[in-house]
Amino acid sequence: MLKELTRETKATMGIYEPRRDKVYGLLAEFSDPGALLHAAEGVREAGYKHFDTHSPFPVHGMDRAMGLGNSKVGYITLVGGITGLAVATWLQWWTGGVDYPLDISGKPFFAWEPSIPIMFELTILFAALAAVAGMFALNGLPRPYNPLFYSENFSRVTDDAFFLHVAASDGRFDMEKTEQLLRDLGALYVEVIEDLGTEQGPAGDVRGEAVEKAQA
Amino acid sequence: MSTASTGKSLAFTAGDGYHDDPPLVAGNLSFHEVTDLVALHTEKKTPMAWYGAFSIANIGLMILLLSVAYLFWNGVGVWGLNNPVGWGYAIVNFVFWVGIGHAGTLISAILYLFRQKWRTAINRSAEAMTIFAVICALLFPTIHVGRVWAIYWSLPIPNQMEMWPQFKSPLLWDVFAVSVYFTVSLVFWYVGLVPDLATLRDRTPLTKKLRQKVLGFFALGWNGANRHWRNYEKAYLLLAALATPLVLSVHSVVSFDFAVSIIPGWHTTIFPPYFVAGAIFSGFGMVMTLMVIARKVYHMENIITINHLEKMNIIILLTGTMVGFAYITEFFIAWYSGSPYEQYAFINRATGPYAWAYWTMMSCNLLFPQFFWFKKLRRNVAFMFVVSIFVNIGMWFERFVIVVTSLHRDYLPSAWDYYTPTAIDVLTLIGSFGLFFTLFLIFLRFLPMVALAEVKMVMPQSDPHFYEGHGDGHGAAHDLSAGKPESDRGKS
Structure with a gap:
């Protein structure tokens, strides 16, 4: 019970537990804020809870699209x-x-x-x-380690790229189906993020097995 | 993987889409180009010009340290203070520097609450200016107390004397107001910096380990998550809402230092609003001085456009006129009060031994900003630079006039004296500019001088509805002509 509460609280901060096989989630890139907003709506409507969008600036209307309430x-x-x-x-x-x-x-x-x-x-x-x-x-910050940082492309999130991340801890997460959903929503590509921990050496030495797919 | 659709070749417009507002970011820049434009200056090799400017600023800083050390060794007798004039340069400089700081908070907080999107181009550097100006300001009352080693008496710290500060004194309110102002400004600035530090962090190549570590530390693991932005924007809004009454209170409290006393020329109820207007006026003068140089040196003409400068000039015109109105109101009230002391204080101000300072103040603060009624002059960069210098000078003299002219004529004519600063006074003032510019140059070198995330947010491509319709920007944008480059506009 307490464990579940902790997990859900952490999820509101964007901290998710990896699956047993170290899969942290699927990261999809979208072309622009409009596509990202549309994708977030789609992912929410499909019933996902543990997902988040990442953008260089706050996207107007995203809180509603993601189904988030007022900030505390x-x-x-x-x-x-x-x-x-x-x-x-x-x-x-x-x-x-x-x-x-x-x-x-x-x-x-x-x-x-x-x-x-x-x-x-x-x-x-x-x-x-x-x-x-x-x-x-x-926000669960400071959080120097984040499995998303293993993704090479994710470094552009603070520049000009727009991502949607669905965490593997979500009850509905399914490697194939979730990936298909993201591609149907217009993802430029979908990448598997693995939580390799910090012991593997400095970031950049080990990369998650990126499964890059061409635009659907 | 291309994000070309968020890139160039889109029509740009700003504002509500109905009025012909010029775009806030000129030159058809993409998100990435904006990032590059700002971040490059923290990444490239330090230019020689920076070293040159930094050396000069450091000489100023050395002058400050030496004159302060000389003061500590000998005591406040090295200053030009005399018996009726117990407050001299130190207090003048204190009020001057605190006032400078106010423009930064106005831009970052008040204009934010009023949804003035143009603030995004200048708010980062204006906030930095605030913090450095308040550091300079805090220095002066500290060294003015004479026994610096006892400065902690002004704070409610349990001590061996079992005594507490006197909370009924405006001077103590000042300690609280200015230190709270400094803390809140610093926190506000840092919160704004976090996403941009993350941008710099993510751009750092793997070979630069130290830079990566430092930026990684201060960026706090920021990753642009919308769950984070949601709380972030709320906190930012609340900070703006808190900083707005704070900034108005700070210079009001500073004015209480004077207004709560019974000295003719100080004891007036107009002081709080008049000080706040003057503070914003002087601060905008300083922002203008710094921005005109910085945008030229760092090639930021597309982000800090002439339209931004024009808007700042309008604020200078407005606040300058408010200050001038307050000067005239003071005279009226002195006459209307029927108090001979009050009347004498003001007639003496304008015609007495310090008339030169008074008329310097009047011309710099009231007269020169009036040129900004003319659009041509408002948009003339060289002209506005000159006026901004005059505003800085004029506002320093305003504080000099208030502090010195009110004091040098006591109630008892036998105590009257003329105040002349010593070389140490002047060197300390020059030195404080050295401290200010040293800090500002460090900021320009190592931190993004424009709030990247915020500038991107006011670009039309940041609107999710921009991509509706034909996907060429017609979803939100109506005005195609606004996308023309900077040089082509203004002719029509």
Whole structure:
């Protein structure tokens, strides 16, 4: 039960478990963002859950095409902001009003009016740090090792190439059928990605057995 | 395996497809060409010109280090401060540098919230400028305290005296505001950098092990996954939404340093908005100075187009006029208040011993930007460069006028004095520019100076509907003439 939960949580971060034969998934390249969007819709409609698209920039409408809901970063940020506000209030009240009260021209030891600037600043600080930390945590980053990096072509994902990856951990994954589906959706080629781990030497020495296929 | 369909020979347009907006990226570039254009500068052999510029900047940095070391050894007596004028160059420089930083946050956060897509060409370098300017700014109050080794008293750190900072003081608010501003700007900048660092990482040949390791470390394993982009875009939006009130608060808090006191010329409620407008104005002046040089040197004319520069000039015109309006309002309020001290402070500002500084400020900040009402001048690169220099000078003098003229005439005429900076004052100011340019040159050399992922996002081919219809871009694009190269446009 817990194991299943962990697996699903990791899957939302894009971290999937390889199959017993080390197959991590199938990686398909598409020609442009439009084709990628269309393919993501097709893969979702076929019932796949463990898949993701990879692109050099966020593709408009992809969240809907993939059937992803709203990001949770907002809630984390809200919690961060409230924490910052509480810390700032407590800090100014406790240091000035409790721990070492200083009587300066009869002014109150603690008042909310002069405390506002620091309350504001710390709210922003904590909220901003929470937004960034939350974003990286939800994304499962930093993740220096990723089996996808074994693919030679995948290095163009941050430049001008558009990929769709279906993970082998998905219940519906089937080497032939999934590949056929991706090709029917207009993949330029489909490649098998193997999770060879990091022990095999530095990236680039060992490549997954790329099964390159010409455009369908 | 060719991705030619995302490449050239497509019709380009930007905006809503109904208006004849010029494209944000000129020259019919493909995604790959944009990557190349920016990434190459971090990959190729360091050009000699860079070494030349870096040496000059380093001389400035050395001047800064030496003058600061001299100051630490001897104390603040080496500066030109005297009895009524207890705040001099250090505070002027502090406000000047913090203000410069504001343009970067305006471009990265406020223009992002307003969906101003043209910001993508300049936001990376403007944010870098923010961070380096705030580093310069943080230096000055630190060295201004006199006993630098006790600077930690300004932070709420438990100490052997069992004392805490005085949270009712605007000076302490300033410590918090500027350091929060620095932290948030740095984080914002880094988040924006992650996808571009991944781009550089993926372009690194296997033979360059160290470069691969460093970039691999800082890129955090980014792989462009849509599940990641989803959280990333949300976090980016939230950071922009948080940075917007933050940037407005920072210079407001800086203005409280003055406005909360009872010195005539400082004690005015107009200060927060007037300081914020001035900060954005001065920051855009500096962005313009840097961008005009950088786009020329790095051949970025297709990404930072003349249209981008024109939009920045409009902001300079707007904020410059706002600042000028604030100068005049100050005079009106001084007269209207009926307070003789207030009236004297302002008449003395314009006609007293510092009139030269006042009129330098007035002409640079109010007068010169007015030329940007003319479209010809707004689009003239040489002219805008000159004006941007004047804006930088004028905004430095604004802070000088505010700080020094208000202080040099005390309530007690026997205490009146004239403030003259010493050589150390001037050298520290010059040195801070050395620090700024050293950092900026390191940035230009090692990091992508244009936000690649964001620029690609505003290119018409990034729209998935662009490929509908005949697949030649007619799905989203309507205007074929907009795809003409930079040189052909503007004639029609």
